[in-house]
Amino acid sequence: xxxxxxxxxxxxxxxxxxxxxxxxxxxxxxxxxxxxxxxxxxxxxxxxxxxxxxxxxxxxxxxxxxxxxxxxxxxxxxxxxxxxxxxxxxxxxxxxxxxxxxxxxxxxxxxxxxxxxxxxxxxxxxxxxxxxxxxxxxxxxxxxxxxxxxxxxxxxxxxxxxxxxxxxxxxxxxxxxxxxxxxxxxxxxxxxxxxxxxxxxxxxxxxxxxxxxxxxxxxxxxxxxxxxxxxxxxxxxxxxxxxxxxxxxxxxxxxxxxxxxxxxxxxxxxxxxxxxxxxxxxxxxxxxxxxxxxxxxxxxxxxxxxxxxxxxxxxxxxxxxxxxxxxxxxxxxxxxxxxxxxxxxxxxxxxxxxxxxxxxxxxxxxxxxxxxxxxxxxxxxxxxxxxxxxxxxxxxxxxxxxxxxxxxxxxxxxxxxxxxxxxxxxxxxxxxxxxxxxxxxxxxxxxxxx
Amino acid sequence: xxxxxxxxxxxxxxxxxxxxxxxxxxxxxxxxxxxxxxxxxxxxxxxxxxxxxxxxxxxxxxxxxxxxxxxxxxxxxxxxxxxxxxxxxxxxxxxxxxxxxxxxxxxxxxxxxxxxxxxxxxxxxxxxxxxxxxxxxxxxxxxxxxxxxxxxxxxxxxxxxxxxxxxxxxxx
Numbered sequence: 001x002x003x004x005x006x007x008x009x010x011x012x013x014x015x016x017x018x019x020x021x022x023x024x025x026x027x028x029x030x031x032x033x034x035x036x037x038x039x040x041x042x043x044x045x046x047x048x049x050x051x052x053x054x055x056x057x058x059x060x061x062x063x064x065x066x067x068x069x070x071x072x073x074x075x076x077x078x079x080x081x082x083x084x085x086x087x088x089x090x091x092x093x094x095x096x097x098x099x100x101x102x103x104x105x106x107x108x109x110x111x112x113x114x115x116x117x118x119x120x121x122x123x124x125x126x127x128x129x130x131x132x133x134x135x136x137x138x139x140x141x142x143x144x145x146x147x148x149x150x151x152x153x154x155x156x157x158x159x160x161x162x163x164x165x166x167x168x169x170x171x172x173x174x175x176x177x178x179x180x181x182x183x184x185x186x187x188x189x190x191x192x193x194x195x196x197x198x199x200x201x202x203x204x205x206x207x208x209x210x211x212x213x214x215x216x217x218x219x220x221x222x223x224x225x226x227x228x229x230x231x232x233x234x235x236x237x238x239x240x241x242x243x244x245x246x247x248x249x250x251x252x253x254x255x256x257x258x259x260x261x262x263x264x265x266x267x268x269x270x271x272x273x274x275x276x277x278x279x280x281x282x283x284x285x286x287x288x289x290x291x292x293x294x295x296x297x298x299x300x301x302x303x304x305x306x307x308x309x310x311x312x313x314x315x316x317x318x319x320x321x322x323x324x325x326x327x328x329x330x331x332x333x334x335x336x337x338x339x340x341x342x343x344x345x346x347x348x349x350x351x352x353x354x355x356x357x358x359x360x361x362x363x364x365x366x367x368x369x370x371x372x373x374x375x376x377x378x379x380x381x382x383x384x385x386x387x388x389x390x391x392x393x394x395x396x397x398x399x400x401x402x403x404x405x406x407x408x409x410x411x412x413x414x415x416x417x418x419x420x421x422x423x424x425x426x427x428x429x430x431x432x433x434x435x436x437x438x439x440x441x442x443x444x445x446x447x448x449x450x
Numbered sequence: 451x452x453x454x455x456x457x458x459x460x461x462x463x464x465x466x467x468x469x470x471x472x473x474x475x476x477x478x479x480x481x482x483x484x485x486x487x488x489x490x491x492x493x494x495x496x497x498x499x500x501x502x503x504x505x506x507x508x509x510x511x512x513x514x515x516x517x518x519x520x521x522x523x524x525x526x527x528x529x530x531x532x533x534x535x536x537x538x539x540x541x542x543x544x545x546x547x548x549x550x551x552x553x554x555x556x557x558x559x560x561x562x563x564x565x566x567x568x569x570x571x572x573x574x575x576x577x578x579x580x581x582x583x584x585x586x587x588x589x590x591x592x593x594x595x596x597x598x599x600x601x602x603x604x605x606x607x608x609x610x611x612x613x614x615x616x617x618x619x620x621x622x
Contacts (some may be wrong), residue, residue, distance in 0.1 A: 003577075
């Protein structure tokens with residue numbers, strides 16, 4: 001007698017088969033419904049936790065390359081699958097991603113994809129899945145890729161690709177290229193507890209290879225990502241996870257002296273904790289964000305054992321939360337399209353639609369105008385986005401400064417990047433950082449007592 | 451290690467009822483050895499002597515995950531303990547590639563002899579119960595597809611014959 005394997009019931013399906021079916025469902029929800037990948041991955045539906053790294057790799061990777069893979073699927077399928085069987089389209093996409101980008105042998109990918117049809121309750125599709133993937137293996141090198149639309153060749157949605165191309169006509173190729181790479185795991189050193197050299201040394205003693213970041217003096221990247229709780233010093237608050245470009249924001253804020261500092265839109269608190277680590281001896285630091293997002297800030301503070309004044313409120317309605325003391329420094333890291341961090345959040349490719357940029361532009365301009373009222377004369381606002389689109393960057397500054405004559409744009413001094421009309425732009429992959437924009441605006445002293 | 455050839459359904463030799471073992475000698479020892487090798491190689495969780503074309507009432511089994519708990523049953527007899535019936539999917543080394551649910555008694559009492567001829571009894575449940583009943587059927591010239599309807603059985607038969615007619619691809 002042969003040991004029976006039980007089909008249909010997903011709980012007892014072979015581990016890896018189940019993983020592929022689950023990934024296909026996640027990718028479907030991201031691509032077709034614009035759901036957040038991070039949120040879908042918080043609690044993956046996996047019977048075996050050991051499959052989680054492979055699951056994440058497949059989910060991120062397939063989302064990253066879906067527009068590209070989709071072109072091949074268009075060639076392979078005689079006609080599109082029926083809408084109710086569209087999950088199979090994504091199963092095939094996950095299969096092609098694995099064939100192209102993962103170490104799984106081709107035959108194993110085919111086997112798992114065919115097996116996954118039963119977890120998806122579509123046993124009838126075994127031959128279809130097998131056939132399409134086999135055709136792909138046989139014919140992938142024979143397709144005329146010159147016929148592929150440019151945005152699909154670069155694995156982008158048409159809207160985002162065209163927008164990047166028109167905003168950065170000379171650099172769009174390097175931007176889309178960098179947006180499709182796997183991001184590094186970058187850490188920030190807490191200088192109050194250790195130095196960068198010491199932190200790097202500790203990691204190397206634990207045989208984790210790491211390299212100092214080029215532009216941030218307090219950062220370094222790990223050559224191969226590890227779970228954060230395995231990083232020496234992480235739980236003691238000596239290092240935090242933060243992208244290089246994000247690290248540069250707090251460094252630019254010039255908090256010398258006894259200052260009242262506001263971190264507006266602070267969640268998850270990466271920059272807040274950075275400010276506290278650097279300036280807590282002299283400055284009073286307040287972090288504000290919407291109520292629902294404040295837990296993230298508290299969690300981050302708790303891990304590092306730091307105290308801060310965390311306030312729940314809407315930045316645009318200071319009446320509901322502001323204590324009336326003007327701020328000397330305001331870090332305003334506004335909500336944005338995230339076009340500079342697509343390599344970390346490939347779901348952005350499917351979540352942004354035409355019209356979104358105008359909505360962000362309005363929100364950003366009104367937030368900047370709102371915090372301006374909380375600023376002490378002589379004080380500074382540092383406006384930050386993780387976007388590479390002018391509409392959310394220089395355009396916001398332009399419309400903001402046109403609303404009054406007491407707005408002095410100052411040169412960004414400590415952040416290397418591309419100087420724009422008002423601020424400084426870092427594109428994804430600069431140094432090893434994400435795409436960020438920074439602009440510093442000063443409120444002149446003479447406007448006191450209007 | 452001697453891995454022997456396994457007879458494939460619908461081979462008529464799978465239908466010959468087996469004779470009880472009388473002599474517990476070296477020949478039996480080496481038969482059991484070959485059967486175990488063949489079963490672990492296949493890999494299967496149970497094998498009866500008839501499947502390697504030896505028409506004697508001998509069964510080897512190992513239902514453990516670790517694959518190191520070999521059980522040997524010589525001249526086994528089964529009685530239903532009347533604990534109800536249960537349907538479990540079964541597969542057979544002589545019917546490769548097919549898994550079908552078969553309804554059998556949930557718990558059975560097995561009376562058998564070991565390799566030296568000592569008598570023993572065992573209450574079998576779970577996979578052990580399924581497997582021992584499946585193997586004892588073999589000794590009586592029965593194959594698990596006999597529990598299926600004629601149409602399903604003949605479909606399986608035809609598929610197996612067809613797959614063997616094709617150039618040597620072994621259906622596992």
